[in-house]
Amino acid sequence: MSGSADVTRRWTDWLFGLDALLMLTGGVVALLAWDVRVSILLGVWLGAWVLNHGLSLIGGRWAMRLVPVIFGLTVLALWQLVVDMFAVPSVILPGPLAIAARFGSSLDVLWADFVQTFVKGALSGYVMGCSAAVLTAIAVDRSLFLQRGLLPVGNFIAALPIVGIAPILVMWFGFDWQSKAAVVVVMVFFPMLVNTVAGLRATDAMQRDLMATYSASYWQGLFKLRLPAAMPFMFNGLKIATTLAMIGAIVAEFFGSPTQGMGFRISTEVGRLGLDMVWSEIAVAAVAGSAFYGVVAMIEKGVTFWHPSQRGR
Amino acid sequence: MKSFAPVLVVVGVIVALWYAAAVGMNAQWERDQAARAGSEIGWAEIVPKAMHQERPVLPAPHQVVAEFWKLTWGEEVAGRRGIVQSGSLSNRGLVLHAWVTLSATMLGFVIGSGFGILLAVGIVHNRAMDASVMPWAIASQTIPIVAIAPMIIVVLNSVGVAGLVPKAIIAAYLSFFPVVVGMVKGLRSPDGMQLDLLRTYNASAAQGLWKLRLPASMPYLFASLKVGVAASFVGTIVAELPLGGAGLGTRLLAGSYYGQTIQIWATLVVASLLAAGMVGVVGLVQSRVLARMGMAA
Numbered sequence: 001m002s003g004s005a006d007v008t009r010r011w012t013d014w015l016f017g018l019d020a021l022l023m024l025t026g027g028v029v030a031l032l033a034w035d036v037r038v039s040i041l042l043g044v045w046l047g048a049w050v051l052n053h054g055l056s057l058i059g060g061r062w063a064m065r066l067v068p069v070i071f072g073l074t075v076l077a078l079w080q081l082v083v084d085m086f087a088v089p090s091v092i093l094p095g096p097l098a099i100a101a102r103f104g105s106s107l108d109v110l111w112a113d114f115v116q117t118f119v120k121g122a123l124s125g126y127v128m129g130c131s132a133a134v135l136t137a138i139a140v141d142r143s144l145f146l147q148r149g150l151l152p153v154g155n156f157i158a159a160l161p162i163v164g165i166a167p168i169l170v171m172w173f174g175f176d177w178q179s180k181a182a183v184v185v186v187m188v189f190f191p192m193l194v195n196t197v198a199g200l201r202a203t204d205a206m207q208r209d210l211m212a213t214y215s216a217s218y219w220q221g222l223f224k225l226r227l228p229a230a231m232p233f234m235f236n237g238l239k240i241a242t243t244l245a246m247i248g249a250i251v252a253e254f255f256g257s258p259t260q261g262m263g264f265r266i267s268t269e270v271g272r273l274g275l276d277m278v279w280s281e282i283a284v285a286a287v288a289g290s291a292f293y294g295v296v297a298m299i300e301k302g303v304t305f306w307h308p309s310q311r312g313r
Numbered sequence: 314m315k316s317f318a319p320v321l322v323v324v325g326v327i328v329a330l331w332y333a334a335a336v337g338m339n340a341q342w343e344r345d346q347a348a349r350a351g352s353e354i355g356w357a358e359i360v361p362k363a364m365h366q367e368r369p370v371l372p373a374p375h376q377v378v379a380e381f382w383k384l385t386w387g388e389e390v391a392g393r394r395g396i397v398q399s400g401s402l403s404n405r406g407l408v409l410h411a412w413v414t415l416s417a418t419m420l421g422f423v424i425g426s427g428f429g430i431l432l433a434v435g436i437v438h439n440r441a442m443d444a445s446v447m448p449w450a451i452a453s454q455t456i457p458i459v460a461i462a463p464m465i466i467v468v469l470n471s472v473g474v475a476g477l478v479p480k481a482i483i484a485a486y487l488s489f490f491p492v493v494v495g496m497v498k499g500l501r502s503p504d505g506m507q508l509d510l511l512r513t514y515n516a517s518a519a520q521g522l523w524k525l526r527l528p529a530s531m532p533y534l535f536a537s538l539k540v541g542v543a544a545s546f547v548g549t550i551v552a553e554l555p556l557g558g559a560g561l562g563t564r565l566l567a568g569s570y571y572g573q574t575i576q577i578w579a580t581l582v583v584a585s586l587l588a589a590g591m592v593g594v595v596g597l598v599q600s601r602v603l604a605r606m607g608m609a610a
Contacts, residue, residue, distance in 0.1 A: 049441070057441075067441065068446075068449060145319050146319070147319075151316075152316060153324060159588055160588050161585070164565055164580070165581065167565055167569030168569075247459045250457055254463065254555075255566070256569075266463070270467045270468075282464075
């Protein structure tokens with residue numbers, strides 16, 4: 001493995017050396033022909049690139065953690081520099097500093113929107129949809145006929161643009177969080193169902209035979225063998241469903257909502273050209289989405305510690 | 314073909330449940346109408362009436378199918394503004410809107426997956442890129458990007474970029490990350506033994522890429538292309554919400570404003586057919602390619 005990495009690195013060092021040379025000459029040309037500002041941007045980018053390249057050659061745990069952080073900070077710095085130096089109007093693209101200032105000054109609004117969209121809409125729908133899917137999967141699991149029929153249909157529906165039913169559900173359940181939760185329930189149901197059904201089939205005949213020799217009842221077999229064995233599949237579904245839940249809850253608000261919520265705020269602030277507020281909401285959505293995913297992944301780590309994908313890390 | 318009968322049964326059960334739900338949800342309106350007229354009606358009258366309402370809470374399947382047919386074949390062939398009479402697609406029918414959405418999706422999907430493959434090649438061959446970009450690519454999967462799509466569209470519109478391109482950008486962005494993550498996994502899938510063999514052949518990195526890594530990554534590529542095409546389609550539909558003009562997303566929003574439930578459902582049918590069609594085409598290409606490469610599952 002390391003031998004082939006050597007070959008690779010020699011080749012790419014040469015390639016990216018050439019690349020850097022090209023970029024440098026390009027920067028000089030731009031400096032002469034056009035603008036100092038472009039060369040400042042190129043300089044920042046190149047400096048960060050060289051730093052990251054060096055760090056990744058050194059390797060080690062901390063260096064590898066530092067590299068993505070530097071990359072992210074570079075992108076933010078370039079963003080701020082572009083906005084400042086080219087005087088981009090804030091109705092088109094506000095800089096990160098302006099967004100951070102707006103974020104800090106409107107924490108109460110952001111919190112209210114977060115509660116409305118995430119806690120009431122996404123989270124309640126997520127819990128309802130996932131538990132309904134698991135119960136359905138257990139019910140279906142006893143009949144091979146239903147499994148054969150439901151799996152292709154569920155796979156098919158999971159690929160459809162289900163967000164499209166949002167306007168219908170908003171009509172049925174009203175503008176408040178109930179309709180958002182309903183959209184989320186429908187969106188998470190089928191991925192979760194398909195994964196759980198697949199998971200419940202994951203035990204092999206030998207393991208099931210062992211349960212039979214213990215004369216375990218169906219329920220004992222389910223709770224002690226098949227549900228634990230299904231956990232990796234179920235967590236796969238649960239992780240996919242976190243993103244779907246956020247999307248469903250926010251998009252459903254575009255079709256009608258009370259006067260708070262992240263989707264509502266995004267669409268109204270776009271109309272008022274308050275783009276710094278919009279970006280603050282996006283930051284909240286990003287952090288909430290990643291945290292939601294992270295929590296589920298952490299629970300997965302605790303529950304399926306025995307699975308090969310969780311060991312050796 | 315073993316699962317043909319079970320699938321048929323499940324679909325049949327779903328349709329039956331749909332009819333039952335349609336009757337149940339539309340019954341209230343019929344009762345109100347009867348009460349307003351000063352009479353009582355029993356289920357024997359409610360059931361047939363509930364299935365043929367003008368603006369039902371939940372249209373019955375046959376109403377949706379009829380509307381779908383009317384807005385596609387009927388509108389284009391018989392309608393005054395259809396392609397037969399006027400030479401261009403009718404903006405009242407669904408074919409035009411489906412085409413607008415489909416073209417934006419396809420353009421974005423091609424751009425997004427192309428860039429995704431290129432970036433994945435870079436990530437596999439360069440450690441600095443791997444360490445800087447990969448964590449962000451993975452983290453971006455957990456962020457509800459689709460929900461932000463309408464905002465990006467509005468901003469691009471205010472800069473003067475309008476029409477097909479902004480939607481294609483969203484679609485590209487959404488198909489980009491699944492392809493990057495899947496392709497990196499695929500390009501890394503050759504094991505040490507295979508890589509060592511290439512090394513004993515004194516193969517260059519470029520030869521390793523073309524002769525080993527790219528062929529080995531094909532199953533991963535197609536799996537992520539399927540995810541990517543579905544994601545970019547959803548993204549395009551959501552991106553069309555604030556725009557007006559043409560597109561399936563616009564039709565959905567218009568339908569919800571005017572309470573045209575049957576029309577919303579017909580639009581959803583078109584969207585589902587398109588989504589299934591695109592995933593199906595990718596699947597077909599996949600099975601062809603993998604069969605030619607001797608990797609058929």
